[in-house]
Amino acid sequence: MTPGRRQRRPKAGVPGRGHRPVVFDLSDFLIRAHLDARLTSAGWDGRLILPETVVDLSDIGAVYHRRCPPFDLPEAMNADEQRFARVEGRFGLGGVLASLGAHWVSHPSTMADAEYKPVQYAAAVRAGLELPPTWVGNVPESTSAFLARQGGAGVYKPLGGAFHVEGCRTQVVYANRITDTEELRDSALALTAHCFQQWVDKDYEVRVTVVGTRLFAVAIHATSEAAYVDWRTDYASHRYEVVEVPDTVREGLERYMRAFDLTYGAADFIVSPDGSWTLLEVNPNGEWGWLAHHCDLPIGQTIADLLEKGQT
Incomplete structure (x- = not known):
């Protein structure tokens, strides 16, 4: 069970918890x-x-x-x-x-606001969360200079989502590590906006699934080279471990969620060898099923509680 794999739809109208759930594909x-x-x-x-x-x-x-x-x-x-x-x-x-x-988890308009990475980065900083030094723009010389100031080690991240369509084929654009700042002087980079961040040394990564006021944190230990850069490239290399969220990170996430009026979010963090937590992004519609499956976490039940009561 991995993210993106389409599951068979349950039949609509199956009773549960005294309510009538309906699945609308x-x-x-x-x-x-x-x-x-x-x-x-x-x-x-x-x-x-x-x-x-x-x-x-x-x-x-x-x-x-x-x-x-x-x-x-x-x-x-x-x-x-x-x-x-x-x-x-x-x-x-x-x-x-x-x-x-209706009570939404979460409302489409709030998710749409939170989908903009520059918006969520600014909100996360205001919420007191730690982020890597970040640059967004389309000036090649500034891109190269930014990464040079970070010691030449950076990461490219797509701004509009991981999926890219070419013809009839859909490709996934993963985060890419950048070490050659000279290639970033290519004038073609001026044709659209880009996002670059400083590379942050990691011990492991953590996905924190936020449902209402509850947090489910799972450490993702990636053992392959590709997954070490972006764990989405190689799920077979993962080892999972349920972990605790530091109080400062928990409080920052609570402020962040309130800023967007979100009731759900999937926050990805790097945990460095010194134990510090650095936020990469908060996906307002991120996957959770595979982590609930591997770690036996009641995320689905908590979402159902939230839908029923409007709070957890």
């Missing part, structure tokens, strides 16, 4: 699932017509929001038609659902 919209909503004086009224059930919008009390996959569309539609349909579908369905008075 967003790729079903617009072909296999439909929205039927009208505006009233109290807001939107109507229904979601899903492949296995029908849900009244007024019955939606809580939403656990995972990543939104592309809507499936007929192959007969050309690329421009598909692009238009997906944008309209996202704003139509997303707008209606986001306007409901």
Whole structure:
């Protein structure tokens, strides 16, 4: 069980905890699932017509929001038609659902704000969390000078997410260690923005899964060279260990989550040989299932509690 592997969907309407859970695979919209909503004086009224059930919008009390996959569309539609349909579908369905008075884990608008790495880095610093020296921009000479000031050891990180599409192929862009500052003087770097950080020596890394007020911290010991730079490259090399979060880090994360009004986050830290914790990023929609599986952590149950009660 590793992140990104699509699991079989449970059937909608299976009773649990006295509530009716429904799974809505967003790729079903617009072909296999439909929205039927009208505006009233109290807001939107109507229904979601899903492949296995029908849900009244007024019955939606809580939403656990995972990543939104592309809507499936007929192959007969050309690329421009598909692009238009997906944008309209996202704003139509997303707008209606986001306007409901449901409890979200977490609300799409707060997650969208927290997805911007420069925004989250600034918020993390204000929250008292330690981050590596960081540079963002598209001036090649400044990039090279920044890394030279860090001793020539840096890391490149994508700003817009790890997935990059070329043609019909999706590739994952991992963090890359940079040691040659001269190659960063290439004028082509001016064509878009980049993010570079100082390389931080690590003993191991920690993913802290934040659910409401509860923190689940797991040390990730990577034994391969590639995973030592970015543990996502080689899950087979991992050894996991449940660890405690230092009080200062816990308090910083609490301030960070309040700043964005997030109820869920996956925070990644480097733990250096001297025991210091350095934040890399907080993913507002990060994976947790494989850690709960390997370490027998009640993350899923805690999310369910949060959905039921609105707090933990």
